[in-house]
Amino acid sequence: MALPPNFLDELRARTPMPSLVGRRVRLTKSGRNWKGLCPFHNEKSPSFYVYDDSFHCFGCGAHGDAFAFIMRAEGGGFMEAVERLAGEAGLEVPKPSPEAAARERRAKDLHGVLQAAEAAYARRLRSPEGAEGLAYLKRRGLTEETIARFGLGWSGAGRGALLAELREEGIDQRQLIEAGLMQERDEGRVVDLFFNRVMFPIRDRRGRTISFGGRILGDGQPKYVNGPETVLFSKRRNLYGLDLAREGVFRGARLIVAEGYMDVIALHQAGFTGAVAPLGTALTEEQFQALWQVSPEPVLCLDGDAAGQRAAARAAEVAMPLLAPDHTLRFVTLPAGEDPDTLIRQKGARGFQSLLDAAQPLSEAVFGLIVGNKLPEAPEARAALRNRLTGIAGSIPDKALASEFRSDFLNRFFALSRAPGKRAAPRHPRPVADPEAIQAERARILLAICVHQPEILRDAEEPLALLELPEGPARQVRDALLAWIAGAERLDSAELIAHLAQSGMATASQWVLRAAGLPPEARPGAQPKEALDAFWQIYGFLRGEAELAEDARAAQRAFAATNDMAAQNRLIRLTQALDALRRGEVEDAEAT
Template identity: 80%
Template sequence: MALPQNFLDELRVRTPMASLVGRRVRLSKSGRNWKGLCPFHNEKSPSFYVYEDSFHCFGCGAHGDAFAFVMRAEGGGFMEAVERLAGEAGLDIPKPTPEAAARDRRARDLHGVLQAAEAAYARRLHLPEGAEALAYLRNRGLTDETIRKFGLGWSGAGRGALAAELREEGIQQSQLLEAGLMQEREEGRAVDLFFNRVMFPIRDRRGRSVSFGGRILGDGQPKYVNGPETALFSKRRNLYALDLAREGVFRGASLLVVEGYMDVIALHQAGFGGAVAPLGTALTEEQLNALWQVSPEPVLCFDGDAAGTRAAARAAELALPLLAPERSLRFMTLPAGEDPDTLIRRSGARGFQAALEAAQPLSEALFGLIVGGKAPTAPEARAALRNRLSAAAQTIPDKALASEFRRSLLDRFFSLTKRPGLRAVPRHPRPEPDREAAQAKRARILLAICLHHPELLADIEEPLLLLDLPAGAPQQVRNALLAWVPEASRLDSDELIAHLASGEAASASQWVLKVPDLPQEAGPGGQPKEALDAFWQFFGFLRGEAELAEDARAAREAFEAQGDVATQTRLIRLTEALDALRRGEVEAEPNETIE
């Protein structure tokens, strides 16, 4: 059966080629694309390339889109491929009704209508009536080649001219209404939607005209008008110049999202061939997904004023629940009072390239968008800000990525909100302590607690195994200790230390026991409760807050599901460790002094 073209286009958008092909082919990155050994013929060196919406083998010539890959790989027909991909994408296949077939025919007809309108507008631009519009475009610095490339045109200064011109090509008024080129007035009269405007064709990802935008000449309002929603055009789904940007990104350009038509055109003319723009609305979820189909890390470009900051904050909030390890964003901020068009005209391509290279990853930009210009000092405000940062990270569905975002945000928070009264310059300057050395010392203290208090191992054996200890002696002692536990008749410190001293971990265990400045609770005379508290505190420092918070979350889920003593104990201990670590975060650093 014939399926609507918009359904097939949507299904292609929702089917990432690299993920689809990667189930059968081991792929590796090749620039912005992927490559691997062709699954359709035997080869020893990879000649099979996967792009954002297609594949091609330079060895055997196999090529096509997602449907073609499934058909070729699984031996089924087109409808079988559609059914499988639609099921994975969560789309319902349209039923073959006469109405659906009629809509598909009308859609094909509408593309023809819009193509004819585009040609009419372009012709009119170069007639005497379009002289003012052509002068406007040239005064904006556009070349004739750019004007042609983007299909720019002139609507005419009066009503009814387009309908009269296209009537000669057999296009009826009803088709112009359905294509969004005319609108009905209350009195039942149909008039042109666009008049006295420079015309910008809006094309889909395949380069077919689906609507128009028009900019008025003079001081009238609104300055820009986009066509209405139609069977072909949705403002939420389309992006201006996406068809050209796909080619630009394929050739190495950055995918750039800017605000307006002229910004996009100026960037393309200056060599930034990956520029696109939303269509008079804030960025939408559908547009973000379309962007990620082209590039894993599009760059969002915002003006350096309050409105630009608000737009960036909205975009970040929209993007966070959609992020994944293979798709993110960068944020580019222009100097105050500049847009891409004016910046290029003032500073040239080099000036814009410098601003582009300064674009921040989302994780960095997000902190500034949430915190604003100044960090709070009051404890209540600091706690509220910290909660906001954590909550933002938690909206990311991928747990590992959420953990990394939370770590990054809180690292910046703690560096920005040190306690008043702490000085970064010590009375007796000394080199900043090396992080690796600090982690090694913490590992020695934690292992000393285990050696002097092995009776605690019943509670801490699994967390100890979980720790990513420094390589070498710490891991050697931990492994020997855990291997001893199942064989021990009793958990006695002297017996454990003697056992380690007689084995391969002898020198490593001596390294642990000779740790300088051993805390009292880590020594043989420490009380079990104090030793356990100290273990969890050092465990937290070694594990890291983000990972520990994730451990506690997983333990809570396990306890809620199982409800037994073991899962309850683990939850309690991990919560205590997290609390101990967070208490430790407000202590003065080794190089700081309190006045």
């Protein structure tokens, strides 16, 4: 039965070799790959190596892809292997048909057509008509070796020249149309797709040419043109340079995702041989899966301009629902106005390596893309940002990983909330005999209420984060509470106390929970309503009158805009705390 090449490539992509082979062979990590005792011959020391998409035994010579492994291990035929792997991958095997057989024959023919076209374009680059294209590549700093390695060429002026040249090799117009090298226009005219362009062969992961991209010289538009979708080529499934990058990563290079052809080529020439690029579109789910088959942590290297930042945000949005504990991303943001090509020419490989070494983890990059380095002043806007961050974290399928991202996002959010200078200082601080001691004791009571009544944190999480607590145990316990609530499945006091002890907070939590000086509302067994009232009363003193008044006004605006019950409750609590603070009716902890 003839199967479409795209289907087989998709099935290979959905079948990780280590997990497939690991069902029969005990594998151990060996660098970026795996090794074990060969299942096909007796051996005492491992010579059987498993890569992302293939296996090879250096003892008996057995090698191949997932289909070959199933056929050798289970003794079945090719179609049996395909059907079994397709079932596990959730793919439906295409039904046999004359059309499928014809499509396979055309695909085999098209590989030959594209290979012949690549050779023709390369010859033209060295001819007098390709002098302008060759000069352009030389001006961009490319060596002869690089030009040959990437198969760069020149399209010529078009007007049927490619057909005339390839016809001598038995290639006709129909094949060039199917290969995406010619196209039909109005009135039945057939013209070359590429003319007067530097040509970039696009290859699949196995190194076979499947399409081309072309760059026009001068001011013509569009600057870059990619071949159309064909039997062999899909923009959303392929990456430029992936065949060479696989080899580079295997030899220890970082997998880098740049934006364009010339970026990839410049990176490879500078020694960064793991570089790839999407094909004129934003990164897709299929491309992310292809990247993770090569490396568990690709680095996205995007231009530092506004368009590059938008591309980074889109890439992160696509990637988050695909994340797993064993594969993620890092981000490099280039200086404004720079791309890898220009940066390497100006600062050399060492300058780019320094940026690569400083690549941001995904959580840090996403937070920066969404929030930046400053929170908005309006509580409504801050709440919207928090909701967006937690929503993004919630899109991650793995619950533990989602919880870690949510905690990281909120920790960064609250750190910005507490940044010096974000809020004005209280305008009318109350005179106190020993301000530091009183504030520390109030903070201790407030935290004790939170530990014994953690359900309070549902509505008080952000207000608690805004408090400027004293350095030491008070701030340590507060930060631990905020981190705990981000991932807690239920708000239970005993579980919280145990968590604090296990997190290195035993001494600090003992200081908070010591019975001496705690009012009844802050002790175990307090009535929830009394504890909640006490929380907001003490919160008023710790926050300060000016700040509390500002919080109340913001809550009033939020309630007017949303008519939400939670917003109403917050407004009531803040108003009560502000009234109590102004009347001086809060119980002073220092008097107990």
